Amino acid sequence: MPIEYRGLRDWLEAVDEMGELSRVSGAHWDREIGGLAALQERRLGQEALIFDQVPDHDPSFRVLTNTMMSNRRIAYTFGAPVDSTGVELVQHWRRVVSKLPTMPVKQVEDGPVNENIMRGEDVDVLKFPTPRWHEEDGGRYIGTGCVVIMNDPDSEWVNLGCYRVMVHDEKTVGLYISPGKHGRLIRERYWDKGKPCPVAVAVGQDPLLTTLAGIEVPYGVSEFEVAGGLRGAPTEVITSDVTGLPIPAHAEIVLEGFLYPDDMMDEGPFGEWTGYYAGGREPAPVMRVEAIRHRNDPILYGALTGRSPADAAYYRGLLRSAMIWDQVEGAGLPGIKGVWVHEASGARLWVTLSVEQMFAGHAQQVGMVASQCHAGSYANRFVVVVDDDIDPANNNDVIWAMSTRMDPATDMTTITGAWSTPLDPMSYPRDNPRYNNRVVIDATKPWTRLSTFPKTVEPPPEYQAELIEKWGDHLPGIRP
Ligand SMILES: Cc1cc2nc3c(=O)[nH]c(=O)nc-3n(C[C@H](O)[C@H](O)[C@H](O)COP(=O)(O)O)c2cc1C
Numbered sequence: 001m002p003i004e005y006r007g008l009r010d011w012l013e014a015v016d017e018m019g020e021l022s023r024v025s026g027a028h029w030d031r032e033i034g035g036l037a038a039l040q041e042r043r044l045g046q047e048a049l050i051f052d053q054v055p056d057h058d059p060s061f062r063v064l065t066n067t068m069m070s071n072r073r074i075a076y077t078f079g080a081p082v083d084s085t086g087v088e089l090v091q092h093w094r095r096v097v098s099k100l101p102t103m104p105v106k107q108v109e110d111g112p113v114n115e116n117i118m119r120g121e122d123v124d125v126l127k128f129p130t131p132r133w134h135e136e137d138g139g140r141y142i143g144t145g146c147v148v149i150m151n152d153p154d155s156e157w158v159n160l161g162c163y164r165v166m167v168h169d170e171k172t173v174g175l176y177i178s179p180g181k182h183g184r185l186i187r188e189r190y191w192d193k194g195k196p197c198p199v200a201v202a203v204g205q206d207p208l209l210t211t212l213a214g215i216e217v218p219y220g221v222s223e224f225e226v227a228g229g230l231r232g233a234p235t236e237v238i239t240s241d242v243t244g245l246p247i248p249a250h251a252e253i254v255l256e257g258f259l260y261p262d263d264m265m266d267e268g269p270f271g272e273w274t275g276y277y278a279g280g281r282e283p284a285p286v287m288r289v290e291a292i293r294h295r296n297d298p299i300l301y302g303a304l305t306g307r308s309p310a311d312a313a314y315y316r317g318l319l320r321s322a323m324i325w326d327q328v329e330g331a332g333l334p335g336i337k338g339v340w341v342h343e344a345s346g347a348r349l350w351v352t353l354s355v356e357q358m359f360a361g362h363a364q365q366v367g368m369v370a371s372q373c374h375a376g377s378y379a380n381r382f383v384v385v386v387d388d389d390i391d392p393a394n395n396n397d398v399i400w401a402m403s404t405r406m407d408p409a410t411d412m413t414t415i416t417g418a419w420s421t422p423l424d425p426m427s428y429p430r431d432n433p434r435y436n437n438r439v440v441i442d443a444t445k446p447w448t449r450l451s452t453f454p455k456t457v458e459p460p461p462e463y464q465a466e467l468i469e470k471w472g473d474h475l476p477g478i479r480p
Contacts, residue, residue: 003079003231003232008016015073020070030132044069044314048298049066056089066312067311068311069314071089074089101229113251116293116295117292118292119242124170136304138166145311146203148245153186163178175285180419189375190259195410196260197258199256199287201255204299204300210303214316218458225250253299256289270305276423309344309348316341320347324353326353327373327374335358338392339406353383355444357387367384371383378420378425379419380418383438392460399445412441415438420436468480
């Protein structure tokens with residue numbers, strides 16, 4: 001199915017027609033919007049929320065939350081059939097990721113993002129109804145579901161990443177980018193040359209750009225171009241006269257400025273995706289904002305992080321599942337039948353793969369690669385490999401396999417010193433947390449006992465189908 005919408009406003013109209021958008025007027029920016037969004041995200045399938053008439057701000061300025069919390073909305077965003085299940089969405093993404101289509105951006109002279117422009121002395125970040133999302137946040141975070149645009153000083157590459165952005169004052173925001181992320185590599189390249197790093201932060205824009213910015217699109221590939229490739233229509237951008245960066249012409253709000261070498265201010269704490277205020281308050285680079293563009297009645301796009309399942313965790317789990325699947329196969333390993341990155345693990349910490357075992361050591365090899373490939377490595381803790389009769393998305397199946405097919409003395413391999421982040425509460429060393437320890441669990445039947453392993457107690461699949469065909473109308477609960 002084609003991706004039909006062209007920007008956030010189109011997308012909202014469609015979601016409203018699906019009956020999946022609720023309006024809330026008058027909620028306060030200080031913890032109330034964040035608190036409501038947190039209650040709303042306790043269960044998958046809840047509507048998206050759009051807030052207006054936020055106290056202390058222009059009543060027409062809006063905040064959008066809980067965007068990606070239903071399969072229908074996720075499917076619509078990525079051009080999959082809207083009645084897709086989670087597993088079908090992983091399959092949809094596999095077809096897309098393995099191709100990773102790209103299309104060059106289209107340069108345009110003007111666009112709705114230029115409806116209002118503040119420059120120099122007029123710049124005022126406080127104009128927007130930025131929530132203080134969580135109880136213990138160290139400030140108001142304008143960038144949660146945002147797109148941070150940077151260009152590599154040594155090549156043509158334009159990277160988009162979703163990195164949190166805290167408001168310091170009218171003209172200053174702080175950017176937290178974890179070690180190893182593309183935006184951080186680019187920033188360091190400018191600083192190594194003694195130059196300021198130009199940045200544009202879009203804090204409300206096309207959901208396709210937001211979702212792509214939040215996942216591990218490979219090094220050197222521009223998310224702008226992937227969005228164009230997926231949509232079959234180029235992303236329209238305006239070249240900024242402030243930073244020289246490409247600005248999405250249909251974005252809602254864009255802050256532009258520079259990160260100067262060694263220009264830091266205390267940032268955080270922030271309620272993070274692991275479900276903890278783990279990063280504390282530490283110096284982080286600041287962006288000196290030189291210009292702000294915004295549409296009339298702008299929409300600030302929020303993606304509330306916190307205890308899972310949180311807004312962005314569910315769709316990212318689906319995407320990451322597809323990417324890990326692809327990368328494990330890309331490493332030459334056959335027999336993968338399913339991958340599920342669990343939403344309750346912040347879409348990173350727990351990955352389950354089902355595999356048709358083909359040779360001795362196959363399951364362990366799959367687990368080790370999944371634990372270390374680019375899409376799976378960052379802040380992972382558990383990789384579990386199960387046989388292909390187990391649905392990796394079904395907790396009961398996975399726990400049953402782990403409980404009955406593995407030997408804790410021999411089937412767990414720990415990996416130390418792996419890629420992590422201070423946001424992981426179990427990362428180390430504690431004075432500068434960067435690494436974590438993790439485990440690969442082989443919960444498949446032992447290869448040497450495959451033919452003699454006790455038989456599973458359940459009606460054989462063909463007989464199940466026969467029973468469902470004969471009795472399904474009378475006992476609808478027996479249908480899968
Ligand atoms: C809602 C949301 C918030 C995020 N916040 C941060 C953050 O504050 N810092 C960070 O380094 N990564 C954050 N991420 C993860 C990155 O966006 C993600 O790893 C992405 O791949 C980064 O882009 P890159 O691969 O081009 O570096 C966040 C992701 C999402 C979806």
